Amino acid sequence: MEIRIAGDAAALAELNQLLYLEDAGTHDPFTDIEAALADAMNYFTGFLDDESTTAFLAVENGSVAGYLAGRFYAKSLRRKVSTAELESIYVRPEFRNRQVGALLVDSFFRWAVERGAGRAAVNAYFANESARRFYERFGFAPKNVTLDMAL
Numbered sequence: 001m002e003i004r005i006a007g008d009a010a011a012l013a014e015l016n017q018l019l020y021l022e023d024a025g026t027h028d029p030f031t032d033i034e035a036a037l038a039d040a041m042n043y044f045t046g047f048l049d050d051e052s053t054t055a056f057l058a059v060e061n062g063s064v065a066g067y068l069a070g071r072f073y074a075k076s077l078r079r080k081v082s083t084a085e086l087e088s089i090y091v092r093p094e095f096r097n098r099q100v101g102a103l104l105v106d107s108f109f110r111w112a113v114e115r116g117a118g119r120a121a122v123n124a125y126f127a128n129e130s131a132r133r134f135y136e137r138f139g140f141a142p143k144n145v146t147l148d149m150a151l
Contacts, residue, residue, distance in 0.1 A: 001100060003107045006055035006067060009048055013040035015067045019090035027125035044069075056107045058091070058100045066091035068104035072115050084112030086122040105138055 024031040
C-alpha cells in the first residue's frame with residue numbers, strides 16, 4: 001500500500017461522496033446528502049489550493065483504497081496550541097481491516113508534527129461506534145458532546 005499526497009480533487013470528491021452516503025446518510029437524517037454530494041468537487045478544489053490543508057490517498061496496484069483530508073490551525077489569541085484537525089477519512093469496504101486507515105492517520109500525524117501542531121482533533125458521530133473505536137486506538141479521546149433536540 002502506498003500513501004501519497006493527493007493532488008486530484010476528483011478522486012477526493014468521489015471518496016468523500018461515498019463517506020457522506022455511508023456515514024452522514026446513516027447517522028444524521030438532517031444532512032442534505034444531495035447538496036453535500038453536489039458540492040464535493042468544489043470543496044476539494046478549494047481545499048487543495050489552501051496551504052493549511054493536506055490530503056492523502058492510499059493506493060494499491062493503481063486502485064485508490066481511501067483518503068484522508070486534514071487542516072492545520074495555528075495558535076491564536078483564543079487558542080494556546082496549534083491543532084491539526086482530521087476533517088475526513090474514508091476507506092473503501094474492500095480495503096478495510098488491512099491497516100489502510102492506520103497508514104493514512106500515521107501520515108496525517110507526521111504532517112501535523114512537521115507543521116508544529118501540539119494537538120490533533122477529529123469529530124465523529126456518537127452513533128458511529130466503529131469510527132469512535134478506530135480513533136480511540138490512535139489516542140483520541142472524547143472532549144465535546146453536542147446535545148440535540150427537536151423543536
